[in-house]
Amino acid sequence: MAYWKHASIALLLGCVCLSLLENLAGQNRDVDVAVVVHPDTPVSNLGLTEVRKVFLGDRQYWSTNIPVVLLIRAPVARERNVVLKIIYQMSESQFKQYWIAKIFRAESASAPKVVYSNDMANDLVTAIPGAIAFIDARDVRAGAKVLRVDGRLPGEAGYPLR
Amino acid sequence: MSSRLLSLLVFSLATSGLLAQSTPQTQEPEPSVQSLLERIQRLEKRIGELEDHQRGQAAVSAGSSGSAAVDNTKAPQTNAVLEQPASHENAPSTTAVREAERHYPSLQIRGFGDVDFSATDKKGSVSGFNLGQFVLHFASPLSEKVSYFGELSFTAQPAAYEVQVERSIIRYDYNDYFKISFGKYHTPISYWNTAFHHGAWLQTTVSRPEMVRFGGTFIPIHFVGLQAEGNIPSGGLGLGYNVGLGNGRSSILSKAGDSGDANDNRAWVASVFARPARLYGLQFGGAVYRDKLTPQPGRNFEELITSAHLVWTKEHPEFLSEFANVHHRDVLTSNTYNSQAFYIQLAYRLPWQENKWKPYYRFEYIHKPESDPVFLDVSDLVGSTVGVRYDITNYAAFKGEYRNSRIGKDEPRVNGGFFQTAFTF
Numbered sequence: 001m002a003y004w005k006h007a008s009i010a011l012l013l014g015c016v017c018l019s020l021l022e023n024l025a026g027q028n029r030d031v032d033v034a035v036v037v038h039p040d041t042p043v044s045n046l047g048l049t050e051v052r053k054v055f056l057g058d059r060q061y062w063s064t065n066i067p068v069v070l071l072i073r074a075p076v077a078r079e080r081n082v083v084l085k086i087i088y089q090m091s092e093s094q095f096k097q098y099w100i101a102k103i104f105r106a107e108s109a110s111a112p113k114v115v116y117s118n119d120m121a122n123d124l125v126t127a128i129p130g131a132i133a134f135i136d137a138r139d140v141r142a143g144a145k146v147l148r149v150d151g152r153l154p155g156e157a158g159y160p161l162r
Numbered sequence: 163m164s165s166r167l168l169s170l171l172v173f174s175l176a177t178s179g180l181l182a183q184s185t186p187q188t189q190e191p192e193p194s195v196q197s198l199l200e201r202i203q204r205l206e207k208r209i210g211e212l213e214d215h216q217r218g219q220a221a222v223s224a225g226s227s228g229s230a231a232v233d234n235t236k237a238p239q240t241n242a243v244l245e246q247p248a249s250h251e252n253a254p255s256t257t258a259v260r261e262a263e264r265h266y267p268s269l270q271i272r273g274f275g276d277v278d279f280s281a282t283d284k285k286g287s288v289s290g291f292n293l294g295q296f297v298l299h300f301a302s303p304l305s306e307k308v309s310y311f312g313e314l315s316f317t318a319q320p321a322a323y324e325v326q327v328e329r330s331i332i333r334y335d336y337n338d339y340f341k342i343s344f345g346k347y348h349t350p351i352s353y354w355n356t357a358f359h360h361g362a363w364l365q366t367t368v369s370r371p372e373m374v375r376f377g378g379t380f381i382p383i384h385f386v387g388l389q390a391e392g393n394i395p396s397g398g399l400g401l402g403y404n405v406g407l408g409n410g411r412s413s414i415l416s417k418a419g420d421s422g423d424a425n426d427n428r429a430w431v432a433s434v435f436a437r438p439a440r441l442y443g444l445q446f447g448g449a450v451y452r453d454k455l456t457p458q459p460g461r462n463f464e465e466l467i468t469s470a471h472l473v474w475t476k477e478h479p480e481f482l483s484e485f486a487n488v489h490h491r492d493v494l495t496s497n498t499y500n501s502q503a504f505y506i507q508l509a510y511r512l513p514w515q516e517n518k519w520k521p522y523y524r525f526e527y528i529h530k531p532e533s534d535p536v537f538l539d540v541s542d543l544v545g546s547t548v549g550v551r552y553d554i555t556n557y558a559a560f561k562g563e564y565r566n567s568r569i570g571k572d573e574p575r576v577n578g579g580f581f582q583t584a585f586t587f
Contacts, residue, residue, distance in 0.1 A: 105359065
């Protein structure tokens with residue numbers, strides 16, 4: 001009898017904990033990640049494949065005089081996970097290897113710049129011509145230039161980055 | 163007893179249900195680890211700004227005393243921060259922006275190394291360790307559009323280390339469609355040659371395929387001259403090109419003409435490749451290389467190399483394949499010779515144990531006419547390699563492989579075990 005009592009209590013506590021964890025995790029799930037660029041960038045809509053091309057370093061110029069400056073969140077951030085999963089389709093270690101190889105092939109002079117918060121991403125994308133960053137749609141500052149991806153803005157149905 | 167359990171169950175479910183419902187309604191979410199990290203980062207940034215503020219004040223006071231030269235371009239920014247300390251939330255942080263700005267030149271150095279062990283049943287062979295290649299590469303943007311790249315290798319020889327400049331390239335980017343560079347390259351006649359260079363850690367296997375072996379002569383590994391490269395407007399097809407003009411091979415066929423051409427004839431190379439956007443990971447392409455060889459004074463040969471590659475660079479699976487035909491024509495006798503080589507490599511990154519294991523297999527083949535007077539050092543080859551790579555960390559790997567190959571016609575097959583730890587730092 002005592003065994004069943006302890007087992008039931010353990011099961012109940014497990015249910016409560018799972019429910020709490022799910023609840024906490026749900027706060028960040030399914031929030032769109034906006035693609036934000038410097039206000040002078042001559043682009044307002046990119047296909048997902050074009051965004052990939054930019055972030056893979058295969059497209060390095062917006063126009064002849066505006067080089068692309070890639071900004072990416074540091075590891076653990078949700079925006080980085082979304083970028084790795086949807087854009088790069090790579091694990092963290094594959095991503096690191098990709099950029100070491102890219103520079104080693106002399107195809108790019110430097111890897112993406114690392115930003116440590118959405119505040120910092122907002123700051124830099126506003127200040128550096130040609131900059132592009134992924135920012136949680138809730139944290140995008142008013143007036144920022146948010147790109148349409150495949151013709152859709154964050155929050156619209158079918159937006160691919162979440 | 164059962165009623166106590168029942169009441170506990172009801173209480174628990176009610177509590178979790180209430181919590182689940184209440185969270186979206188309350189506008190203040192529970193502080194997650196992520197949000198706490200972000201708060202710490204914001205505070206660190208704020209401390210940085212305050213420190214910057216102090217430094218700015220020191221610079222202003224030093225400037226007013228006329229004792230130091232003040233950077234005119236940055237002083238106004240500093241003053242702007244001093245004047246608007248309260249509005250920093252929506253103004254770009256000068257500290258962060260300054261740190262993120264690119265400074266010229268901005269030298270980055272990375273190294274590659276490997277330690278190897280080999281043992282074969284070939285007659286007269288000696289098993290043992292060797293140090294592989296120690297490679298340093300230097301990348302430095304010199305301005306927004308000009309960058310330099312260099313690669314040095316140190317290879318152990320019985321008496322000393324042989325130091326080689328493997329690549330030295332200065333490049334000017336006009337835009338994505340036209341980039342021109344000058345220097346010493348790995349010839350874009352082969353996919354492997356331009357994908358993995360001297361970084362053993364970058365390649366899946368212990369060694370390169372024989373057709374692109376360093377010190378080999380089947381294809382020219384290096385090229386000294388100029389090269390134009392870029393994307394070709396092609397929508398989702400993702401076309402790119404390389405066109406080069408240079409010295410071609412020296413009188414020692416495995417070397418490039420670093421110190422000057424072996425004859426008064428330039429080599430040229432052109433390649434086109436596609437990376438279709440809808441098939442991310444796929445690349446295919448072809449290349450043509452033409453040169454005039456002078457292996458000995460008075461002996462001239464025309465060389466025409468055509469090659470093609472088809473690769474899938476993702477690791478589930480990884481597929482690499484290349485083919486090359488080398489055509490030689492004796493200028494004196496008009497005799498022609500055709501040699502072929504190819505390899506097919508298949509690997510798969512296993513999904514368990516944090517994707518650390520990657521087994522692989524490679525088949526390679528080389529055929530050359532016995533009578534080709536240029537390829538005296540090239541032998542026929544049929545070989546298989548089977549092995550596994552284990553990534554110890556993001557920057558180091560162990561590799562172990564077994565090779566079975568026949569080098570030369572009617573020669574016995576050779577079996578060998580090869581082990582390597584390769585890393586970047």
